[in-house]
Amino acid sequence: MEKTTFIDERIKALLGRCVFLRIDTDEQPEISRRMNVEGLPDIRFVTPDGKVVKLLRSYQDAESFAEELGRFLQSLAR
Numbered sequence: 589m590e591k592t593t594f595i596d597e598r599i600k601a602l603l604g605r606c607v608f609l610r611i612d613t614d615e616q617p618e619i620s621r622r623m624n625v626e627g628l629p630d631i632r633f634v635t636p637d638g639k640v641v642k643l644l645r646s647y648q649d650a651e652s653f654a655e656e657l658g659r660f661l662q663s664l665a666r
């Protein structure tokens with residue numbers, strides 16, 4: 589996704605509207621265990637109060653990721 593999805597201009601614009609964290613699971617194994625990361629990618633949409641509202645555990649092309657992220661951001665605006 590680094591070389592495909594995240595370079596898409598739509599994705600860059602959407603990610604500019606939220607906090608986006610990348611965690612190196614090799615460098616931070618404790619975080620991986622605490623978060624029950626089962627494989628990569630592991631993308632979580634989390635509300636400001638810490639609730640995980642969406643979990644994506646498979647490759648997302650730019651189109652599908654833009655849809656998911658756009659829906660999440662719209663839900664926060666309500």
